[in-house]
Structure formats: C-alpha cells, structure tokens
Amino acid sequence: MLATLPPPQLEHVCDLAVTISAPLEIGQTVAGLRRMIPITGGVVQGPLLNGKVLAGGADFQLILGGGTQAHLDARYVIELDDGTRVFVQNTALRVASLENSQRIMRGEPVNPSDIYFRCQPKLEAAGDTWGWLSESQFIGTGRRAPDGVFLSFYRVV
Incomplete structure (x- = not known):
C-alpha cells in the first residue's frame, strides 16, 4: 500500500563564513558563462563542527538563464579544531533577477531575501570520529x- 512517509528532520551542523578573492573570468563557453572564484579561507562555527576553511579551494560557476542562474561547484578543505581535515564538495543553485545577478557578479551587495541560494554539501573525513560525515x-x-x-x-x- 502506498503511503507518504514522514518528512526528514534537520539538525544544524555549522555556519561558515568563507572568504574569497576576485573571480577569474573564463568566459562564454558552449555550456554557458564560466567563472572560478578562489577561496582564501574562512571560519566554521556550530554545534557539531568548528574550525577554519583552508586557503586553496575554489568555487567553479556556470552562469545560465541569461545570467539569472548560477550553478556552483565549490571544493575546499575545512580543518577542524582537533586537526582533522574535512573535504567539502558543495554544489549549489543560486537564482536571482538579472539586476541582482549582475550586482553579485560585480561584487556589489544584494538583499539576501531576494536571492534563492540552496546547496547540497558532501563531507568526507578520515577516521572513525568523523565517519558520520560520510x-x-x-x-x-x-x-x-x-x-x-x-x-x-x-x-x-
């Protein structure tokens, strides 16, 4: 018999403040407009993970929809307070009006409530302590x- 299962619950893991440097414009390709945003560091704080974002990662962007959709693929490493390193691959979708998208691409502030920005991070760490991340x-x-x-x-x- 077909039945709707209960919805999953969410447990807050952490908040991240990721610092970046100027985008590297790759240009218009057959797939869309490509950009790469270098990740220079950051902090991680929360009830389950605390540490820092290490420099050296990047966010690879594909801009579609006439500039209103950004398909993001960020890859970087978090170093937890205990020294464990966590690999993060975070895919995301950011949707905004053309005007707000252009502001974002120029590095100007936008009202966050006007932007749809959701992500699906995958986390990997070595060892048993952090195995639940995988x-x-x-x-x-x-x-x-x-x-x-x-x-x-x-x-x-």
Whole structure:
C-alpha cells in the first residue's frame, strides 16, 4: 500500500563564513558563462563542527538563464579544531533577477531575501570520529556578500 512517509528532520551542523578573492573570468563557453572564484579561507562555527576553511579551494560557476542562474561547484578543505581535515564538495543553485545577478557578479551587495541560494554539501573525513560525515546527507542555505559567502549546513536526519 502506498503511503507518504514522514518528512526528514534537520539538525544544524555549522555556519561558515568563507572568504574569497576576485573571480577569474573564463568566459562564454558552449555550456554557458564560466567563472572560478578562489577561496582564501574562512571560519566554521556550530554545534557539531568548528574550525577554519583552508586557503586553496575554489568555487567553479556556470552562469545560465541569461545570467539569472548560477550553478556552483565549490571544493575546499575545512580543518577542524582537533586537526582533522574535512573535504567539502558543495554544489549549489543560486537564482536571482538579472539586476541582482549582475550586482553579485560585480561584487556589489544584494538583499539576501531576494536571492534563492540552496546547496547540497558532501563531507568526507578520515577516521572513525568523523565517519558520520560520510554517512549523512546534508543540505544548506547560502548568502553571497561582496567579500565572501555565508553558509549554514544541516544534516538530514
């Protein structure tokens, strides 16, 4: 018999403030407009994860929809307070009006309530202590600022 299952619950894992440097414009390709945003660092704070974002990652962007959709693929490493390193691959969708999208691309502030920014981070760490990161699904929400990206990650339980 077909029955609707109860919806999953969300458990707040952490908040991230990711610092970035100027975008590297790749240009218009057959797939769309490509950009790469270098990740220069950041902080991670929350009830389940605390540490810092290490420099050296990047956010690879594909801009579609006449400039109103950004398909994001960010890859970076978090170093937790205990020294454990966590690999993060975070895919996201950011949708905004053409005007707000152009503001974001120029590095100007926008009203976060006017932007749809959701993500699906995958987290991996070595060792038993943090094994649950690889055995869980995560979703999140984001906000782009001129000098960085702010994210909140939630574990789907």
